[in-house]
Amino acid sequence: MKTKSLPILLTALICAAVLIAEEQRIGALRQSLAQVQKDSTAAQEQMNRDAAELKKLRERNTALTSESEQLRSHLTDAKAAAPDAVTGVGGAGAGGGEAAKDNPQAGWMKGVAKMFKDPEMKKMMRGQQSMGIRMMYGDLAKELGLSSAAADKVIELLADRQMDASEKAMASMDGAEKDPAKLEQAGKDAQKVMTDYEEKLKAALGPEKKAKLDEFERTLGDRMAMQQYQGSFAAAGQPLDDTQRAGLLQIMKEERMKTPAGPLDPGNKDVAASMKAMQSGDALEKSLETQRQLQQRVFDRAHTVLTPDQMNAFESAQKAQLQMQEMGVKMGKAMFGGDKAK
Numbered sequence: 001m002k003t004k005s006l007p008i009l010l011t012a013l014i015c016a017a018v019l020i021a022e023e024q025r026i027g028a029l030r031q032s033l034a035q036v037q038k039d040s041t042a043a044q045e046q047m048n049r050d051a052a053e054l055k056k057l058r059e060r061n062t063a064l065t066s067e068s069e070q071l072r073s074h075l076t077d078a079k080a081a082a083p084d085a086v087t088g089v090g091g092a093g094a095g096g097g098e099a100a101k102d103n104p105q106a107g108w109m110k111g112v113a114k115m116f117k118d119p120e121m122k123k124m125m126r127g128q129q130s131m132g133i134r135m136m137y138g139d140l141a142k143e144l145g146l147s148s149a150a151a152d153k154v155i156e157l158l159a160d161r162q163m164d165a166s167e168k169a170m171a172s173m174d175g176a177e178k179d180p181a182k183l184e185q186a187g188k189d190a191q192k193v194m195t196d197y198e199e200k201l202k203a204a205l206g207p208e209k210k211a212k213l214d215e216f217e218r219t220l221g222d223r224m225a226m227q228q229y230q231g232s233f234a235a236a237g238q239p240l241d242d243t244q245r246a247g248l249l250q251i252m253k254e255e256r257m258k259t260p261a262g263p264l265d266p267g268n269k270d271v272a273a274s275m276k277a278m279q280s281g282d283a284l285e286k287s288l289e290t291q292r293q294l295q296q297r298v299f300d301r302a303h304t305v306l307t308p309d310q311m312n313a314f315e316s317a318q319k320a321q322l323q324m325q326e327m328g329v330k331m332g333k334a335m336f337g338g339d340k341a342k
Contacts, residue, residue, distance in 0.1 A: 122167075130159040136220060143216060144209050153204055154213075161197035165190040187274070215257070218265065222252040225321055232317035238310045247305035248298075248314075255297045262287055284329045291325055 133155055141151035169190040202210045226249050233240050240248070264274060264287040295318050302314055 122163075126159065126163050129163050130156065133159045133162065136224060137216075139223065140213070140216060144205070144212050146209075150204075154201065157197060157200055157204060161194065161201075164197075165193040168193050218261070219253045219256050221265070222256050223249070226252065228321060229314065229317045232320070233310060233313050236309075236313035236316075238307070238313045240306075240310070244305050244310075248302060251301045251305070252298050255294055255301075258297075259290060259294055262290060288325060288329050292322065295322060 137155060137158065140146070140154065141148070144151075144154075146154065169186040201213065205213060226245070229248070230240055230245065264283065299311075299315065299318060303311055306314060
């Protein structure tokens with residue numbers, strides 16, 4: 001009897017072990033299934049958020065495109081409304097015509113100044129300013145540690161600053177093509193607006209975060225350049241990952257902060273100095289040379305975060321950006337008389 005019971009006992013133990021193992025396997029499968037379901041739910045929620053964000057971006061793009069078309073139309077109308085400054089007709093006489101030939105942008109500047117007097121146009125331009133500022137300052141909330149509400153307040157202040165300074169400058173530029181002193185006065189008037197908003201921003205942020213905003217704005221041009229670079233890397237089939245993007249941007253920021261601030265820097269708040277520099281061909285060329293040197297220093301360090309293939313794409317992207325800046329210098333000379341200024 002005892003001999004027969006031993007196999008039965010062994011069989012029972014084996015069965016029990018099998019059952020325990022199977023139960024453990026089923027438990028593990030249940031955990032895996034639960035994790036898959038959790039991940040699936042999270043992925044679906046992210047897809048929904050992405051879809052909602054994409055919808056917002058598309059709606060914003062549609063609105064921006066529509067407003068851009070209206071603004072372009074008004075610019076054309078404004079230029080046509082000031083033919084005396086552009087072609088010398090409409091009462092300007094021969095003298096006016098010759099002045100216009102010397103500076104063909106004079107009529108355009110007058111037309112833009114008139115746009116600021118149109119309430120509907122001002123409203124439209126203010127909306128575009130806000131959209132543009134939000135795109136350029138997209139990382140501001142994260143870098144300054146701001147809540148959504150605080151970030152919105154700062155963005156609106158920045159958009160108001162840009163709009164009010166532009167309006168003040170344009171209001172003072174009528175006749176500036178004949179009287180350089182008016183151009184200088186336009187810079188001073190715009191500067192006063194900028195100074196007033198500096199106090200408003202400091203009150204909204206506090207001294208510490210206002211200092212961070214100043215640094216952010218000093219490197220704003222580099223942040224915008226990074227967006228262009230990312231597109232160039234992707235087009236070359238060598239996209240940046242998040243670590244590479246952060247590393248390259250950090251190099252750009254460090255080299256920018258090492259460079260002495262100039263009147264034509266993107267983050268410069270001395271409007272009067274900027275407008276004076278725009279009248280000097282030497283100042284424009286010096287700004288361009290500074291940018292060339294800055295790009296070279298960034299390129300020399302970029303190999304620490306980029307692959308050899310990405311370095312080739314980066315070199316091409318830098319050249320393209322520099323060509324755009326050279327074009328901007330030529331436009332600045334044509335608009336503000338930098339070719340004639342000594």
